[in-house]
Amino acid sequence: EAGVAQSPRYKIIEKRQSVAFWCNPISGHATLYWYQQILGQGPKLLIQFQNNGVVDDSQLPKDRFSAERLKGVDSTLKIQPAKLEDSAVYLCASSHRGTSGGISSYNEQFFGPGTRLTVL
Amino acid sequence: ELKVEQNPLFLSMQEGKNYTIYCNYSTTSDRLYWYRQDPGKSLESLFVLLSNGAVKQEGRLMASLDTKARLSTLHITAAVHDLSATYFCAVGGGADGLTFGKGTHLIIQP
Numbered sequence: 197e198a199g200v201a202q203s204p205r206y207k208i209i210e211k212r213q214s215v216a217f218w219c220n221p222i223s224g225h226a227t228l229y230w231y232q233q234i235l236g237q238g239p240k241l242l243i244q245f246q247n248n249g250v251v252d253d254s255q256l257p258k259d260r261f262s263a264e265r266l267k268g269v270d271s272t273l274k275i276q277p278a279k280l281e282d283s284a285v286y287l288c289a290s291s292h293r294g295t296s297g298g299i300s301s302y303n304e305q306f307f308g309p310g311t312r313l314t315v316l
Numbered sequence: 317e318l319k320v321e322q323n324p325l326f327l328s329m330q331e332g333k334n335y336t337i338y339c340n341y342s343t344t345s346d347r348l349y350w351y352r353q354d355p356g357k358s359l360e361s362l363f364v365l366l367s368n369g370a371v372k373q374e375g376r377l378m379a380s381l382d383t384k385a386r387l388s389t390l391h392i393t394a395a396v397h398d399l400s401a402t403y404f405c406a407v408g409g410g411a412d413g414l415t416f417g418k419g420t421h422l423i424i425q426p
Contacts (some may be wrong), residue, residue, distance in 0.1 A: 227412060238320075238404050238416030239359070240366040281400050287358060291412065303347075303412050 200308030202288050208314045214276035217311045221269065221290030227231065227251075228265055229305060230273050231287040239287055243269060278315045285310040318343050319402045320341075320407050322417035329395055330425055337390040337420045339405035347408030348377050348388050353419070359404065397422045 201220040209215050221228050227246050231239035242261065246250040248268040256263070260279070265271040275282055289305040319342040329335050340349070347366060351359040363372045365381035365388060372379050372400055378391045378401065402421045406414040 197409075229413060238406070238418050239414075242412035242418070244413045249334075289359075303408075304415065305359060305412075306361070306366055307351075309358045 199286055200290050200306055202286075202308040202311055203306075204311055204312075205309060206312050208316065209278055210316050211280055212277040214274065215278055215313060216274045216281045217270050217286050217288075217313075219271045219273070219288030219308060221271075221288070222292070222306055225290035225292045226268070227303070228271050229289040230263055230271070231289065231307075233285045233287055233310070235284070242273070273307075278313075279316050281316045283313055284297075285312050318345070318415045320402060320405060320415050320417040322405055322420050324420060326421045327420055328423045329392075330424065331396055332394055334394065335392050337392075337403055337405075337422075339388040339417055340385050341388075341389070341405075341415075343408045344383070344386075345407045346383075348381050349406045349408070349414065350388070350390055351404045351406060351416075353404065354401050364404075392422075397424050397426060400424045 200222055203218050207215055229244050232242050232244045233239040242256045243263045245265040248265050261275055263273045287310045288308040289303045291303045321340045323338050324327055340369050350362040352362050353359050356389045363379040365379060368383040370381045376393045381388045389404060402419045404416050404419045408414055
């Protein structure tokens with residue numbers, strides 16, 4: 197089974213420029229997440245999609261960050277304009293919500309390799 | 317707001333020794349995860365703990381969950397160099413997004 201794919205793997209831009217990241221989740225996974233991991237910290241959830249709808253974007257800086265998952269499969273995350281503090285690894289994860297005996301499954305998340313963004 | 321605290325944040329230990337990493341969380345949750353991250357790599361799922369008293373073991377790693385105390389532990393037995401990595405605990409919130417601790421940077425020296 198192919199894992200979560202992300203591109204590009206690395207990106208260097210200057211502040212105030214724009215950048216976009218792409219994620220292709222595991223086939224059949226309905227839920228997709230974008231996390232931001234700043235060096236030395238744990239990942240922080242930015243946005244969660246269920247199919248093509250947004251479930252949670254409470255921690256997404258909406259003045260500069262946007263994300264979409266138009267067809268319920270691939271997703272893009274955009275930053276416009278970038279700031280120095282946006283330097284981080286952007287991780288995409290996906291999960292397959294399932295049920296077992298009527299009880300929700302644990303909905304394990306599988307992470308992609310990440311995109312390392314450096315803003316100069 | 318859900319908060320997840322890990323300790324220690326940094327741990328240097330010798331091969332063959334035992335140690336425990338602790339993960340405390342602030343609000344009730346029915347899901348706790350442990351992940352491993354090697355330098356420059358993504359996150360690898362180690363354990364999923366779903367109920368009070370749950371214990372899971374894989375090789376030299378064993379994870380447990382006490383939901384009443386809001387505490388999970390990751391115990392390392394007879395550490396080997398290959399276990400050197402950063403270990404994160406993460407807790408599931410109301411939706412499915414995870415809240416991560418800051419991670420424990422583990423170095424195992426020969």
